Amino acid sequence: MHQKKMKIENLNLWYGDFQALYAVNLDIYENQVTALIGPSGCGKSTFLKTLNRMNDLVPTARIEGKVEFDGQNVYNPEVDVNELRKKIGMVFQHPNPFPKSIYDNIAYGPRTHGIKDTHQLDEIVERSLRQAAIWDEVKDHLDRNAQSISGGQQQRICIARALAVEPEILLMDEPTSALDPISTAKIEDLVNKLKENYTIVIVTHNMQQASRISDRTAFFLNGYLKESGETRKIFLNPEKEETENYISGRFG
Amino acid sequence: MKTKGLRILVNIAAMITFGTLGFLLLFILIKGIPYVNLDFFSKTYTQQNASVLPSLLTTLMVVAGSLLFATPIGVFTAIYLVEYANRKSTIVKIISVAIDTLAAVPSIVYGLFGFLMFVTALNFGFSLIGGILTTTIMILPLIIRSTEEALIAVNPSLREASYGLGAGKLRTIFNVVLPVAMPGILSGIILAIGRIVGESAALIYTLGSATILPTSLGQSGRTMAVHMYMLAQEGLHVNQAYATGVVLIVIVLILNFISTKASQHLQKQ
Numbered sequence: 305m306h307q308k309k310m311k312i313e314n315l316n317l318w319y320g321d322f323q324a325l326y327a328v329n330l331d332i333y334e335n336q337v338t339a340l341i342g343p344s345g346c347g348k349s350t351f352l353k354t355l356n357r358m359n360d361l362v363p364t365a366r367i368e369g370k371v372e373f374d375g376q377n378v379y380n381p382e383v384d385v386n387e388l389r390k391k392i393g394m395v396f397q398h399p400n401p402f403p404k405s406i407y408d409n410i411a412y413g414p415r416t417h418g419i420k421d422t423h424q425l426d427e428i429v430e431r432s433l434r435q436a437a438i439w440d441e442v443k444d445h446l447d448r449n450a451q452s453i454s455g456g457q458q459q460r461i462c463i464a465r466a467l468a469v470e471p472e473i474l475l476m477d478e479p480t481s482a483l484d485p486i487s488t489a490k491i492e493d494l495v496n497k498l499k500e501n502y503t504i505v506i507v508t509h510n511m512q513q514a515s516r517i518s519d520r521t522a523f524f525l526n527g528y529l530k531e532s533g534e535t536r537k538i539f540l541n542p543e544k545e546e547t548e549n550y551i552s553g554r555f556g
Numbered sequence: 557m558k559t560k561g562l563r564i565l566v567n568i569a570a571m572i573t574f575g576t577l578g579f580l581l582l583f584i585l586i587k588g589i590p591y592v593n594l595d596f597f598s599k600t601y602t603q604q605n606a607s608v609l610p611s612l613l614t615t616l617m618v619v620a621g622s623l624l625f626a627t628p629i630g631v632f633t634a635i636y637l638v639e640y641a642n643r644k645s646t647i648v649k650i651i652s653v654a655i656d657t658l659a660a661v662p663s664i665v666y667g668l669f670g671f672l673m674f675v676t677a678l679n680f681g682f683s684l685i686g687g688i689l690t691t692t693i694m695i696l697p698l699i700i701r702s703t704e705e706a707l708i709a710v711n712p713s714l715r716e717a718s719y720g721l722g723a724g725k726l727r728t729i730f731n732v733v734l735p736v737a738m739p740g741i742l743s744g745i746i747l748a749i750g751r752i753v754g755e756s757a758a759l760i761y762t763l764g765s766a767t768i769l770p771t772s773l774g775q776s777g778r779t780m781a782v783h784m785y786m787l788a789q790e791g792l793h794v795n796q797a798y799a800t801g802v803v804l805i806v807i808v809l810i811l812n813f814i815s816t817k818a819s820q821h822l823q824k825q
Contacts, residue, residue: 361719363642390722400713402732412731413721462717469721 306333309473309503310355315369317350319362324350328369328529330522332473337495337504339518339535341511343550346524348507349397352475355505356392357385373473390417393471397478399458401450401465406433406442409450409461413469428468436464437494456487463494467502474498476506480513492517511551515539523547584805588798596799601767606796608803610769611783614684615807617770618763618779619752621688622695627745629692630699637700638707639729659697663758666694670762682776687763694758695748702744706737739819746815750808756781780804 310332317325325347332338332355340348350359357378359365371378378388390413401409410429419425429446433439438460442453450461459479466474476495480488495504495517508514514521515535522532523546531538531547542548598607633651641648670690680686710733718728734741756779764776765786778786780800787797 356720358716358720361716386722386724388722389720394716394720396713396716396720398713400711400717402714402717403736412718412723416721416723416727465717465721 306336308332309334309374311370311372312351312355313370313372315351315354315371316367317347317354317359318364318366320364324527325354326527330529330532332503332505333520334503335499335501336519337499337506337517338520338522339514340505340507340522340524341509341514341550342524342530344509347527348522348524349477351524351529352477352505352507355473355475356389356394358389358394360385390469391471392473392475393466393469395459395463395466395474395476395479398482399455399462401458401461403449403451405447406450406453406461407446409465410468413465417469432464432468433461435467435498436460437490437497438464454487456483456490459483459487459491460494463491467498471502473503473505476504478507478509481509488513511553523550525550581805584798584801587795588800588802591795591799592802596796600769603792606787606793608780608783608796608800610767611778611780611800612803612807613769614763614777615753615779615781617684617777618687618691618759619749621684622691622752623745623748625688625692626695626699626748630696630744631703631741633696634700634703634707635729638704639725639733655697655700658693659701663694663755666690667758667761669693670758675762680774682762682764682766683774684763684770684777685773687759687777687779688773690758690762691752691755694755695751698748698751699741699744702747703737703741706740706744707733709740710736735822738822742815742819742822746811749811753779753804753808753811754781755779756785760785780807 308331312328312330312332315325315328316323328347328351340352342348353359354367354371355373355378359367367379373388373392376383402412404412407429410432411425414425414428419428430439430443433442438457441457442448442461450458453461459482463474463479480491483491492513495506498504499519506518518535520533521535521538523530523538523542523544525546531542531544538547539551542551595605596607597609598605599609601607601610637643637648637651667690670686670693674680674686674689675682714732714736715728718732723731759779759782763778763782765778765782766776768775768777770777780803784797784800784804787793787800
């Protein structure tokens with residue numbers, strides 16, 4: 305049985321006067337892939353960003369409720385948000401490598417957290433790139449600008465960059481929506497491998513993707529978490545009519 | 557038919573633009589080049605040689621001096637406005653209006669202010685420091701605005717990526733945002749240099765028009781633009797005024813070349 309890594313309780317979120325999340329309760333299990341699905345604007349990306357407090361960057365965002373990570377509410381005032389984001393890494397919808405060399409992209413996180421030793425950095429860069437299944441493609445030109453490679457490669461560079469700080473959880477916000485089918489397949493394979501060592505929460509628009517790669521699925525609609533549970537159950541035998549309608553493509 | 561007419565019109569407009577520019581350049585070059593000789597670059601200015609060298613060096617000093625003050629102040633102001641301040645707050649609005657107003661003020665007004673403030677009230681007299689401080693104020697809005705635009709243009713997803721890795725605000729600004737914005741900031745600085753090099757009104761009343769090369773901040777001097785103005789006004793060395801124009805044009809061309817190369821180099825990185 306997998307352990308609970310995060311526990312979200314009664315989470316509400318507002319952007320100004322607009323309420324984007326209503327009383328969300330969800331558990332995230334260790335070494336599992338949790339997929340967040342739902343139509344556009346349902347709050348799944350917003351929810352994802354509450355987990356590592358990326359919504360702090362939105363000045364109008366206001367949050368009530370609890371997001372527990374290893375037993376501590378991440379919104380406690382004494383939590384160091386930089387330390388939190390080191391432990392809960394993130395991969396974004398569009399590949400966003402820095403306009404620096406591939407090496408400097410991967411080394412950015414470790415350097416941020418105080419690692420200066422060149423040998424150690426070399427090791428981290430190689431290990432992260434291997435973990436992200438892109439080492440063989442880029443090992444001969446680590447000094448190339450990371451923005452000059454293909455979109456699929458860029459996204460794996462971004463995954464490697466996130467892994468380089470050794471997070472415990474990896475949040476992925478529709479990481480394949482801007483990629484071609486072959487790159488998408490590679491990233492899906494990768495997610496499958498990564499869950500051995502990491503806990504993964506992935507937002508996806510793609511129902512097949514959710515059913516292929518996730519162990520658990522949470523279905524959002526209009527800011528409410530409608531249903532969550534094991535992926536197999538959600539897809540084969542959903543409890544709510546809305547879930548069934550969405551999964552079978554009747555709306556969204 | 558309609559497109560053809562428009563095309564002719566566009567061509568004429570382009571020809572007028574290039575024609576005027578070309579004529580101007582040729583006119584100055586033809587009039588000036590014969591007088592660009594060794595004598596013209598003598599170490600000291602005399603009534604006979606009307607040497608441009610002291611004013612050339614003074615121009616470089618004024619440029620270097622004002623950039624030394626204006627670049628850090630301007631860049632940090634822009635960083636404050638873009639990265640730290642709440643863009644809807646009253647103070648930011650007031651600063652914005654102030655910057656726009658400063659940018660639109662005619663340079664003679666800066667000259668008058670500099671004269672009253674630095675030359676008389678602070679008792680600097682006509683001096684290098686008076687000129688430098690005046691041009692500093694003059695180019696501040698330019699540097700702030702161009703830096704601001706360059707910072708805003710940086711893709712927000714790069715900031716997100718940096719924060720997402722647990723980097724703080726300072727590290728994000730200095731290691732991610734500023735390098736990306738650098739070409740834009742640099743082009744603002746080049747524009748500012750161009751403004752100083754071409755400035756005469758603001759400097760005549762602050763830096764003065766002494767023909768010597770100032771050796772301390774308290775001494776008066778003249779920039780090339782002022783030199784040109786004085787020579788033409790005195791009427792004794794009109795040809796040397798054109799020659800100064802030639803030197804000015806060459807310097808501006810060199811500056812533009814360097815800035816283009818620099819921003820290309822930065823973009824490649």
